[in-house]
Amino acid sequence: MTRDSRLPSMRSMTPLERLRHISEAAGLSAEDQQLLTQPGALPLDVADGMIENVVGTFELPLGVASNFLINGKNLLVPMVVEEPSVVAAASFMAKLARDSGGFFTSSTLPLMRAQIQIVGMSDPHGARQVVLEHKAEIIARANAKDTVLIGMGGGCKDVEVHVFDSTPRGPMVVAHLIVDVRDAMGANTVNSMAEAVSPYIEQITGATVRLRILSNLADLRLARARVTLSPEILTTAEYTGHEVIEGVLDAYTFAQIDPYRAATHNKGIMNGIDPVIVATGNDWRAVEAGAHAWAARSGRYTSLTRWEKNQQGHLVGSIELPMPVGLVGGATKTHPLARWALRLMQVQSAQELGEIAAAVGLAQNLAALRALSTEGIQRGHMALHARNIALLAGATGGAIQRIAALMAQEKNVSVDRAKALLATNA
Numbered sequence: 001m002t003r004d005s006r007l008p009s010m011r012s013m014t015p016l017e018r019l020r021h022i023s024e025a026a027g028l029s030a031e032d033q034q035l036l037t038q039p040g041a042l043p044l045d046v047a048d049g050m051i052e053n054v055v056g057t058f059e060l061p062l063g064v065a066s067n068f069l070i071n072g073k074n075l076l077v078p079m080v081v082e083e084p085s086v087v088a089a090a091s092f093m094a095k096l097a098r099d100s101g102g103f104f105t106s107s108t109l110p111l112m113r114a115q116i117q118i119v120g121m122s123d124p125h126g127a128r129q130v131v132l133e134h135k136a137e138i139i140a141r142a143n144a145k146d147t148v149l150i151g152m153g154g155g156c157k158d159v160e161v162h163v164f165d166s167t168p169r170g171p172m173v174v175a176h177l178i179v180d181v182r183d184a185m186g187a188n189t190v191n192s193m194a195e196a197v198s199p200y201i202e203q204i205t206g207a208t209v210r211l212r213i214l215s216n217l218a219d220l221r222l223a224r225a226r227v228t229l230s231p232e233i234l235t236t237a238e239y240t241g242h243e244v245i246e247g248v249l250d251a252y253t254f255a256q257i258d259p260y261r262a263a264t265h266n267k268g269i270m271n272g273i274d275p276v277i278v279a280t281g282n283d284w285r286a287v288e289a290g291a292h293a294w295a296a297r298s299g300r301y302t303s304l305t306r307w308e309k310n311q312q313g314h315l316v317g318s319i320e321l322p323m324p325v326g327l328v329g330g331a332t333k334t335h336p337l338a339r340w341a342l343r344l345m346q347v348q349s350a351q352e353l354g355e356i357a358a359a360v361g362l363a364q365n366l367a368a369l370r371a372l373s374t375e376g377i378q379r380g381h382m383a384l385h386a387r388n389i390a391l392l393a394g395a396t397g398g399a400i401q402r403i404a405a406l407m408a409q410e411k412n413v414s415v416d417r418a419k420a421l422l423a424t425n426a
């Protein structure tokens with residue numbers, strides 16, 4: 001178990017020192033440290049087995065967010081992302097949240113939906129009932145092959161049928177297999193089941209089955225996270241905690257009512273979630289698709305988080321969203337660094353991983369709303385982005401940080417200015 005995720009000196013260390021520091025805090029082995037220090041952590045032959053026409057591997061920075069306390073457990077969170085200030089922002093909000101117990105999470109069972117599209121009938125309601133009458137046999141056929149999953153308590157649990165009376169192609173019936181996929185993301189699992197039962201569905205309905213594929217609107221597989229922050233914790237040099245809370249509530253309301261704002265607000269949430277999904281070798285497109293479809297489930301695209309004030313005047317944030325992530329399947333087992341990321345967090349189940357991702361998304365949202373509704377995003381974000389700009393201008397080694405700091409201080413972060421500072425050996 002990670003002893004203490006509160007690691008205040010991280011920012012001033014070199015990457016190697018950070019690695020030693022987090023390895024010690026999380027009890028990682030010497031081999032685990034070595035995995036990150038040697039080049040080619042993803043061997044070419046493994047990469048070649050993962051996708052097609054491989055010509056190399058593509059690297060991104062792997063950072064570790066500190067300070068997280070989730071359900072009373074200290075946690076160091078691996079984040080793979082190209083954008084500056086994301087890891088710092090998550091760590092910052094996790095630091096603030098620690099004083100009020102950190103994040104609290106829960107989740108539903110890992111239930112995925114597989115859709116089976118049935119066409120070519122004139123009595124869709126009759127066809128629906130036929131499918132439901134044969135539910136037990138459909139479930140039995142779906143479960144016939146996946147012995148490992150069934151042995152673990154997973155498998156197809158239910159069948160739902162949705163009727164579309166009138167479409168441009170005539171009536172359509174869509175059967176959903178509801179499958180407990182345990183610790184898998186589950187796409188291949190449920191797709192195989194949908195394909196396996198389709199001939200039987202054609203036989204009992206006398207209609208034609210077309211598509212047999214999971215739904216990425218994983219609305220039965222939800223992860224939740226909650227955080228409470230007092231005005232005292234949120235107080236800054238320029239703003240009282242009450243001002244910060246009112247600002248966050250106004251910012252949240254903006255996202256609730258306006259889809260133009262909600263898209264950006266939710267992008268900020270995914271700034272926290274996606275890096276955890278990528279670091280663990282999971283399918284970020286599936287998580288993204290599910291999140292945005294969920295955000296639009298009422299017919300109007302809105303915020304994935306909620307922010308409220310409780311009776312003590314404390315800020316209460318919560319998030320609930322589909323979280324189709326796995327510890328097995330896909331690249332989660334084949335990518336050595338994905339295994340490393342799971343060892344760093346010491347997660348025991350896919351549900352736990354989903355809850356962590358939700359908590360990081362909530363932290364990230366708070367960081368953005370707090371900055372946006374007070375001093376604005378540029379001060380904190382641009383100060384860190386300045387290092388990228390210094391790199392772009394050609395700075396190397398110690399000059400990167402030096403020139404970035406000067407540009408941030410001058411509030412003039414641009415490639416031209418970085419080049420000028422480089423030329424004068426600043």
Ligand SMILES: CC(C)(COP(=O)([O-])OP(=O)([O-])OC[C@H]1O[C@@H](n2cnc3c(N)ncnc32)[C@H](O)[C@@H]1OP(=O)([O-])[O-])[C@@H](O)C(=O)NCCC(=O)NCCSC(=O)C[C@@](C)(O)CC(=O)[O-]
Nearest residue numbers: 008011085086088089091092264265268367368371380381
């Ligand atoms: C960037 C900060 C955190 C600076 O904030 P600050 O007040 O300058 O931070 P600080 O120096 O007081 O440090 C506070 C803590 O932050 C962490 N921290 C701070 N700096 C570092 C660093 N260099 N390296 C590692 N950790 C760092 C660290 O945990 C530190 O505590 P410590 O451990 O030192 O006691 C703050 O301004 C912030 O949270 N800003 C929001 C940034 C953000 O949201 N970035 C995402 C990119 S913008 C975007 O894409 C989304 C958006 C904004 O459009 C979404 C939306 O609109 O809703």
Ligand SMILES: NC(=O)C1=CN([C@@H]2O[C@H](COP(=O)(O)OP(=O)(O)OC[C@H]3O[C@@H](n4cnc5c(N)ncnc54)[C@H](OP(=O)(O)O)[C@@H]3O)[C@@H](O)[C@H]2O)C=CC1
Nearest residue numbers: 146147148149182183184185186187188189283286329330
């Ligand atoms: N629209 C989408 O999102 C789509 C995504 N995908 C991709 O599918 C992949 C994920 O599919 P997924 O089904 O998770 O992967 P896999 O099929 O690789 O793994 C799941 C299988 O692993 C076995 N298994 C072993 N241990 C466990 C356990 N503890 N819990 C659950 N299953 C276990 C089970 O099979 P058994 O019982 O046979 O041993 C299970 O069916 C990702 O790469 C994703 O990108 C694919 C198609 C569409």
